[in-house]
Amino acid sequence: MNQVAPTQKSKNTKLRPSDRRQARKKAKINNKGIYLRAIKDAFIKLNPIAAIKNPVMFVVWIGTLITLAVTIDPDLFGPTQQRNPQLFNGILTGILFFTVWFANFAEAVAEGRGKAQADALRSTQAETIAKKLASEGSISEVPSTSLRQGDNVYIVAGDIIPADGEVIMGVASVDESAITGESAPVLKESGSDVASSVTGGTRIISDELIIRVTADPGKGFIDRMITLVEGAERSKTPNEVALTVLLAVLSLIFLFVVATLPAFAYYVQSPISIPVLIALLVALIPTTIGGLLSAIGIAGMDRVAQYNVIATSGRAVEACGDVNTLVLDKTGTITLGNRxxxxxxxxxxxxxxxxxxxxxxxxxxxxxxxxxxxxxxxxxxxxxxxxxxxxxxxxxxxxxxxxxxxxxxxxxxxxxxxxxxxxxxxxxxxxxxxxxxxxxxxxxxxxxxxxxxxxxxxxxxxxxxxxDIVKPGIRERFAQLRRMGVRTVMLTGDNHITASVIAQEAGVDDFIAEATPEDKISVIQKEQAEGKLVAMTGDGTNDAPALAQANVGVAMNTGTQAAKEAANMVDLDSDPTKLIDIVSIGKQLLITRGALTTFSIANDIAKYFAIIPVIFAAANLQSLNIMNLTSTNSAVLSALIYNALIIPALIPLALKGVKFRPLTANQLLKRNILIYGLGGLIAPFIAIKIIDLLITAVGLA
Known part of the structure; x- marks a missing residue:
């Protein structure tokens, strides 16, 4: 092949201030678009076929329809003794409707972030003209969609890289911000394990390269990313399914409890209307976590994507939170990489x-x-x-x-x-x-x-x-993992003495020297036989069996196709250390779910003690009305308004996640109970009392 003469280097590879302002403006537009789309999708999700997938919110949706019917005909279930029942029932219907809508909105916002990312990736896929190299060295211009695996392409500064490929000649700076979000250019050169892979849709900003195409049209990395990020059908993780079943059982229990209250109320001569019973049921069932559960799971995958890691499923992200053992290569993970x-x-x-x-x-x-x-x-x-x-x-x-x-x-x-x-x-x-x-x-x-x-x-x-140089701060990160109960195992082909020195300096729990590819899968199987969940990284074809065997396998973007297909996550930055961040994100997902579940249950307890005493005021239980709420109607409306508003109030926390701290399970439990349990008990009393005063002031009590 004839070597092409080098071109002049680009002198300006930094973002201009105007570019930064344009990027910020575009980000604001995108955020606005996400929320506008979420508003529309929240109404679409009111479809009963979609609503029934969330048992807790489906109960609220059924209650909304019943209260709507009672609003139209207040005597539908018999004569009512309420004053102005249509106004009360109508307000109740509106509150219940927005409770369901807010839950749908939370899920739609989380999904919208993934769709926005897919749209941004799709915008990089515009067809370009590629300079295809023939075997004798001649250049012909062809559409990028006509390129096939094995074709050689010549690209110069300013060109869009037309397809996924491997650098076979040249050294150049490439702007990968469309994929990784990192504005700093990346140096690409032939013969490098970590810097020879290029992705279609990125731009070369200096010098020139000759690349060999490694993927046919429609099968490139961006295509696979779009499929993963935009996945319309998100299967629930095992923990999500278990929690959904638990919430459904709790809702069923409270349904039976509420169903028995009319008989007891009749006995103490304090009749309860159907709308009040529905309001009581909605106040008691765990609507907060029920409304945010899907959003938490989707946001977990989104947080992984923000680290430039594409997960094939929420199951993989969740598994990161349960990991007990990290199997890490020394070179490039614990040490700086290139010896x-x-x-x-x-x-x-x-x-x-x-x-x-x-x-x-x-x-x-x-x-x-x-x-x-x-x-x-x-x-x-x-x-x-x-x-x-x-x-x-x-x-x-x-x-x-x-x-x-x-x-x-x-x-x-x-x-x-x-x-x-x-x-x-x-x-x-x-x-x-x-x-x-x-x-x-x-x-x-x-x-x-x-x-x-x-x-x-x-x-x-x-x-x-x-x-070999140990990465700065790696010892502290391993110490954090140790405090979380995660064991680290270093694998290296080095001799025992070198491995022990590096292991001691890095602070890993165990190491295996002179390791072969077969040793990786042996270590994983041994750990799994002891009931542990194992995570590991890899990039070579010989890593594929171990990546498939691990509970969490993270393949490098620069790795082989076999490694990427065997793993359940792909790191776009090809940084093996990212595995530590991924484990932290997985644990943050579980912590967030646990914290909001604790808060939701504590809320239900508080709302129970706020409403029940007022409902049975006629049975001389007014002394239990410790909040001194004005009336039954006021107590019910106050509790339901708080119940509806707390869902959108917690959407940012569900999407961002509870701040992660490297603590043990017992420490996390104590912290959740202290902050979210105690906070979940106190917040409803304060909020319900304030809302009660406002309702009384406007004459709705």
Whole structure:
């Protein structure tokens, strides 16, 4: 293929102030559109077929229809003794209607955020003209929709990347804000594990690239994201189903309780009308959590999406909250990622220049960041090739051999790799071992680095010191997970000494050194056999079985298609550390659901003690009216108005989530009871009393 001449770099890659103002304006328009769409969708969800999916709110909806009928005909269920019953029943009907509508609105807002994200992604899919490269190097302009997997495309600064692909030539800055939301450009280059993948719809803003298309039209990453984010049918998670059943049972119990009250009221000569009974039932059933339950689940997936992670289902997000064990790779997760050559250590009487020369030969075909750093260090020390590389052949690295290198034209073999692997290679060729190798090995390992031995045929020349740096703050994050009861296990292909140094510095609970791909799935199965839920990250094809086995599998966007299909989450930023954030979001989802459930039940208790004494005032129970509410009508209306208004008041909390704190289950329970339990008891008394005074002031009591 002919290499295309480089273009001039773009000098201005930053957002101008006018661009920022335009982005803020667009965000406001989008928010406004979400709420307008939610208002319309809230009415659509009043359809009985849709309403019956939420048993608690369906009871309220049935009650609304009954009170509407009684408003039209106050004597429908017999003569009424109420003063101006149509006005009271009409107000009651309106309050019940808005209670149902507010619950629908909460769910519609949560769904609208996902649809808005899908619309934003869809806007990046406009058809573009692609510069397709032919095998002889000629360029032809074709529609992006005509590209197929395996096609090569040439793109320059200012072009929209026409399809998902892999960089095979060039280095350039790419604006991925349409996908990740991050305005800072990302450097893309060939031969990099984390920076060679590009996504269709993003824009190249400097230099030039040649990419190989990896997805056919309609099967790109944005297409899959839209399908996942916009999913019209959201299946409920197991915890959601269990809580829905519990709320339905509680509603049924309160229905039986309310059904028995007329007989008791007749006995104490304090008759209760049908509308008041319905109001009492609605006040007692857990409408707050019933109205917000779906919104909490949808918002959990949305919060994951805000971290640039696409979840295939709410089940995966919820499972994150129950995770007991995190299985993490060392490189790129616990350490900064690309290990760089720091030093050459000569042994067996060889000089530094000889080690640099052999290391250079062993790495000339290694396009990984580690390999490139070895080449740079060797050249800095004066090493130069004295043969034609095109006459040599590359030996690719494999997890089985744990080494790579170069076969020269004269039949000589140069290798670099794990110390144990190189020792085995040398022994197989009747080479000799030396204590100096063990000394160099120990020195590098004890510093937390990775030692690689280099050899020519049966002679070991020295050790390469690859420096690993633990990510700042990672120890504190693992400590937070430990306080939440989450155990961390580090997997690494490094030797035991290096692994133990890194594990101690990072603060992980356990580690497995010299790990193979098979070890990953073994660790997961062992943990699951003990009844634990396991999460892990991966990006390679050999990670796919382990990702499928894990309860939560997070694949990197830069990973292979097999890894993405096996996982139930995909990280757009390809940051393995994101797994820690995802676990926190999952736990926040469960905490939010628990907090609002506690608040809702506490509300019901408070409303019970506010309404019942007033209803039975004629039976000399007025002394129990501790709130001194004006009348039965006033108490009922006050309780129901509060019951309706508390749902929209809690929508922001349901969507944003309760602030996450790394606490144990017992600590979280105590905190929920103290804040949301006690708050749920006190808030209704204060609010109902204020509403009662207002109702009395306007003459509705």
């Amino acid at each position: 760089l050559a720091e030093e050459f250590i000569p042994i067996n009487g060889h000089s530094m220049q000889e080690v640099a020369y052999i290391a250079l030969i062993a790495s000339i075909f290694d396009d990984t960041p580690e390999g490139k750093s070895i080449v740079r260090l060797a050249e800095r020390l004066g090493a130069r090739l004295d043969f034609d590389p095109s006459r040599a052949s590359a030996v690719e690295f494999s997890a089985k051999t744990r080494m790579s290198g170069t076969n020269l034209a004269n039949g000589r073999e140069v290798r670099k790799g794990a110390v144990g692997a190189i020792q085995g290679f040398v022994r197989s060729r009747n080479g000799r071992e030396t204590p100096e190798l063990d000394t160099a090995y120990q020195r590098v390992s004890q510093q937390g680095g990775t030692p690689l031995a280099v050899c020519l045929d049966q002679e070991i020349y020295g050790v390469i010191y690859l420096k």
